[in-house]
Amino acid sequence: MPITLITGPSRSGKSEWAEHLARSHAGSVIYVATAQRRADDAEWQARIDQHQQRRPADWTCLEEPVDLAALLATAAAGECWLVDALGTWLANVLEQDEDTWQSTVATLLAVLRSSPAELILVAEETGWGVVPAYPLGRIFRDRLGSLTRRIGAIAQSVYLVTGGYALDLTQLGVRLPEPDGATE
Structure with a gap:
């Protein structure tokens, strides 16, 4: 089934x-x-509420902040799964340390490739600005860039949405x- 990024x-x-x-x-x-609710952050909750209000009432919503691959592995033919x-x-x-992260990515990619459902995956762009000054920021930016590239390599459709245009x-x-996946 098709994967859309x-x-x-x-x-x-x-x-x-x-x-x-x-x-x-x-x-x-x-x-x-994939967002985790935080009762102490009203602005974050408002963002979650905005997403909820836009969705049709007949869509099923599942919250999974960590074990995404295991949840997507339950997808069935005829379904459309939207990950945001x-x-x-x-x-x-x-x-996660680097070895664990690489294993997590490999598992996710295997699930995506074998899914019988239509998959739509949303990803943020973070690497178009300055290099973060702190290590965790660089790890986040690099991992997200690599992940979206690897998913883009197996996706049938890839969209860039900017300025209100897809x-x-x-x-x-x-x-x-397709990248080898170790480092880019």
């Missing part, structure tokens, strides 16, 4: 584009929220060879 900067409309694509799916839609978002998920598992990179661009 949607990437872009914050507040660009990438989640709305993903939701638009999912609405065209004839079967059931399962929305996977990979950067948030990565932040939740960022403290650009179909699979139509406009040339796919790079």
Whole structure:
């Protein structure tokens, strides 16, 4: 089944584009929220509420901040799974050491490749600015960039959403060879 990757900067409309694509799916839609609720952060809760209000009432919402691959492995044929978002998920598992992270990515990619469901994955773009001055920021930026590149290599469609426009990179661009995955 098709994998669609949607990437872009914050507040660009990438989640709305993903939701638009999912609405065209004839079967059931399962929305996977990777954000963790924080009662002490009203602004964060408002963001979560905004996403919830946009979703159709008949979509199933599952919250999974950590074990994304195991949840996606339960997807069935005829379903559309929308994961929002990979950067948030990565932040939740960022403290994994490099070997554990590489194993996590390999497992996720294997699940994506073998899924019988349509998959729509949203990812944040973070690497277009300065190199973070602190190690954890560089790890986050590098891991997210590498992850989105590896998913883009197996996706049938890749969109960049920016400035309120969705650009179909699979139509406009040339796919790079699939990376080996160790480091980029």
